[in-house]
Amino acid sequence: MSPSPSRPEAQRTDGPDGASxxxxxxxxxxxxxxxxxxxxxxxxxxxxxxxxxxxGGIAGRPLELVVRDTAxxxxxxxxxxxxxxxxxxxxxxxxxxSVVARTVAARADALGLPFLCSSAVLDALTDxxxxxxxxxxxxxxxxxxxxxxxxRDAGHRRIAVAAEPSVYWASGTGILRDRLGAxxxxxxxxxxxxxxxxxxxxxxxxxxxxxxxLLTGTPEPAVPIVRAVRRDRRLAGVLIGAPAGQPEFxxxxxxxxxxxxxxxxLRYLPEQPGPLGxxxxxxxxxxxxxxxxxxxxxxxxxxxxxxxxxxxxxxxxRRVAVEGTRGPVRFSxxxxxxxxxxxxxxxxxxxxxxxxxxxxxxxxxx
Numbered sequence: 101m102s103p104s105p106s107r108p109e110a111q112r113t114d115g116p117d118g119a120s121x122x123x124x125x126x127x128x129x130x131x132x133x134x135x136x137x138x139x140x141x142x143x144x145x146x147x148x149x150x151x152x153x154x155x156g157g158i159a160g161r162p163l164e165l166v167v168r169d170t171a172x173x174x175x176x177x178x179x180x181x182x183x184x185x186x187x188x189x190x191x192x193x194x195x196x197x198s199v200v201a202r203t204v205a206a207r208a209d210a211l212g213l214p215f216l217c218s219s220a221v222l223d224a225l226t227d228x229x230x231x232x233x234x235x236x237x238x239x240x241x242x243x244x245x246x247x248x249x250x251x252r253d254a255g256h257r258r259i260a261v262a263a264e265p266s267v268y269w270a271s272g273t274g275i276l277r278d279r280l281g282a283x284x285x286x287x288x289x290x291x292x293x294x295x296x297x298x299x300x301x302x303x304x305x306x307x308x309x310x311x312x313x314l315l316t317g318t319p320e321p322a323v324p325i326v327r328a329v330r331r332d333r334r335l336a337g338v339l340i341g342a343p344a345g346q347p348e349f350x351x352x353x354x355x356x357x358x359x360x361x362x363x364x365x366l367r368y369l370p371e372q373p374g375p376l377g378x379x380x381x382x383x384x385x386x387x388x389x390x391x392x393x394x395x396x397x398x399x400x401x402x403x404x405x406x407x408x409x410x411x412x413x414x415x416x417x418r419r420v421a422v423e424g425t426r427g428p429v430r431f432s433x434x435x436x437x438x439x440x441x442x443x444x445x446x447x448x449x450x451x452x453x454x455x456x457x458x459x460x461x462x463x464x465x466x
Contacts, residue, residue, distance in 0.1 A: 119161055119162065120161060120162050120163065120164035121157070121158045121161050121162070121163050121164065121190050121410060122163075122164045122165075122166050122187065122188060122189040122190060123149075123163060123164070123165055123166065123189060123190060123191050123192070123193050123403070123406060124166050124168065124180075124181070124184030124185075124187075124189040124191070124192045124193065125142065125145050125165050125166065125167045125168070125192075125193050125194045126168055126170050126177060126180060126181075126192060126193070126194045126195045126200075126204055127141050127142050127145075127167065127168075127169065127170065127194050127195065127196065128169065128170050128171055128172050128195075128196055128197060128200070129142070129169040129171070130169055130171045131171070132171065132172050132173075132317070133169075133170060133171045133172035133173075133196075133197065134172065134196060134197065134317075134318070136349045136350070136351050137196045137219070137349065137393070137395050138169075138196060139388070140349075140388065140392060140393045140395040140396040140399070141194055141196055141218060141219060141395050141396065141398065141399040142167065142194075142399065143384055143387045143388050143392070143396050143399065144384060144392070144395070144396040144397060144398060144399020144400035144401075144402070144403075145165060145193060145194060145218075145399040145400070145402060145403055146165065146387070146399075147380065147383055147384060147387060147399075147400055148399070148400040148401075148402070148403030148404055148407075149163045149164075149165050149403055152403060152404075152407045158407060158410050158411055159411065163403070163407065166184060166187060166189060168180035168183070168184065170195060170197070170200050170204075172197045172199075172200055173200070174199055174200050174202070174203035175203075177195070177200045177203050177204050177207075178203050178204070178207050181204055181207040181208060181211070181213075182207070182211075185211050185213055189213070190214075190410055191213065191214040191215065191216065191406050191409070191410065191415070192204065192208050192213055192214065192215040192216070193215070193216050193218060193402045193403065193406060194217075194218050194219075194399070194402065195217055195218065195219065195220055196218070196219040196220060196395065197220060197268075198220040198221060198222035198225075198240075198267070198268040199222075199266060199267060199268060200220070201217050201219075201220030201222070201225060202220075202222065202224070202225055202226070202267075204217075205217065205225050205226045205230075205233045205439065206226060206227065208232060208233060209226060209230045209232045209233060212232065213232065214232055214233075214234075214406075214409065214415035215232060215233045215234075216233075216234050216235070216236065216402050216405055216406055216409075217233065217234070217235040217236065217237065217439070218236055218237065218395075218398045218399055218401075218402045219236075219237050219395055219398050220235070220237060221237045221238060221239060221240040221243060222239075222240055222267070222268055222271060223239045223240055223241050223271065223436055223437055224271075224436075224438070225437070225438065225439050226438040226439055227438070228438060229438040229439075230438060230439060231415075231416075231417070231440070232415065233438075233439040233440070234405075234417045234420075234431050234439055234440035234441070234442075235437075235439050235440070235441050235442065236398055236401055236402060236405070236424075236429070236442050236445065237368065237398060237445065238368060238442075238444050238445050238447060239434065239436070239437050239441065240268075240271055240272060240275060241275050241436065242444055242447070243343075243366050243368070243447050243466075244272055244275040244276060244279075244343055244366070245275060245279045245466075246366070246447050246449065246464070246466030247276070247341075247343045247364075247366055247449055248275070248276050248279035248280050248285075249279070249464070249466065250364065250449045250463060250464035251280065251285075251311060251341070252279075252280065252283050252285060253464070254339070255310075256285070256310050256311045256339065257280075257284060257285045257286070257310070258285065258286050258288065258307070258308055258309045258310060259276065259280060259285065259286070259287050259288070259309055259310075259311045259312075259313060260287075260288040260289075260290055260303075260304050260307050260309035260311065260312045260313070261273055261276065261287060261288070261289055261290065261312070261313045261315050262290045262291075262292040262295075262300055262304075262312060262313070262314055262315065262316060262321075262325055263289060263290070263291070263292055263315035263316065264292050264293050264315065264316045264317065264321075265293065269315040269316075272315055272343065272344070273287065273289065273315060276313070276343075288307045288309050290303050290304065290307075290312075292314075292315070292316045292321050292325065293321075297321065297324040297325045297327065297328035297329075298328055300325060300328065301325075301328045301329055301332045301334075301335060304329065304335060304338065305332065305334040305335060309338065310337070310338060310339065311338060311339040311340075311341055312325075312329060312335075312338055312339070312340050312341070313340075313341045313342065313343060314326070314340065314341070314342045314344075314346065314363075315343075315344070318346040318351070318352065319351065319352075319355055322342065322346050323352075323355050323356060326340060326356055326359055326360065326363070327356070327359060330359045339362075339364070340362075340363045341363060341364045341365070342363050342364070342365045343364075343365060343366050344365070344366070345365045345366055345367060345393075345394075346363075346365065347360055347363045347365050347451065347452055348365060348367055348393045348394070348395075349393060350390055353452065353457060353458065357457070358454070358457060360452060360457065361451065361452040361453065361454040361457040362451050362452065362454045363451055363452065364449050364450065364451045364463055364464075365449070365450065365451065366447065366448070366449060367393070367394040367447075367448050367450055368394045368397075368398070368426065368445040368446060368447055368448070369394045369397065369426060369446060369448060370426055370427060370446040371446075371448070371462060371465065373425070373426075374425075374427075376423060376424075376425055377397070377425040377426060380397065380400050380425045381397070381425070384396045384397075384400070394426075397424075397425045397426055400424075400425055401424040401425055401426065401429060404422050404423075404424060404425075404429075405420055405422055405424070405429055408420055408421075408422050417431040417440035418431065418432075418440075426445055426446055427445070427446065429442050430442070431443075446465070447465065447466045448462050448463075448464070448465050448466075449462075449463045449464035449465075449466075450462050450463060451463060
């Protein structure tokens, strides 16, 4: 495989005015996409573009972000990729949902267009190895194994998962089952689509599980499930977890109040930010009018990496060496992952503090 895309001219494509270097940004901004995550991702992308341009752009030409809403729809995303390619973008960036990112990666590879995936974690982001696609978020197998280790260390041996059908949730269930099974644990699967929240609480009470993991979308059905479990006295000692990160965002807090605390989830931040992370975090907080999630930092780091890629001929991810908001970013090949991968972003298991649900507690790191 050649480290350069088949369309090297895409690296230096001008905008309509002959001046800008365009990057196509793919983000979920409307339902059924996780719109709040998309808003944070876009805030990070926008901030980094502004800073790159303030520092002189790409060889004197400004970066321009051309944004398309994927709404968690793979077909819509594929059409957006084709449209952005026709507009002459130099690269693609973003996307949060794994099933959408898979479609974007496949289409970008077919078109010879570099794509840096910001947030999707599904291991099999592509069906075959490619040099055109790279990823900042950790592979699901890496982060979810750390989450399984947290459950094991906390003494949980029988775990229930309330899952919706999708390749992403099925992959997560398999990772958890294998990791927990290796240490004598077991997994009980509950169908979050077929069971009402009350029926799911009944099944959970009968299962003997000491933890319930939400492998579902939000706010539906995750929020009603949390309410049903919290209000069931039989389940007072059951831990609710959400490895995909639903409790990270303000909507979770607004909808659930104190019921949304003490729900551990994965996020990809260091325990303490460095100078760059602290500065960018403050700027993101101002833009978002709230604390930035790890997804906003992923957006910022995406543009930081792409700016370096676009300053040199060819999209050779092996040459990337930049200081990101969460540590030095370099890409390598990882077994089982067909794209260039940052190995690894920092991983934490955190929850909202029951004593102060607006703040987070770090429970485990990996």
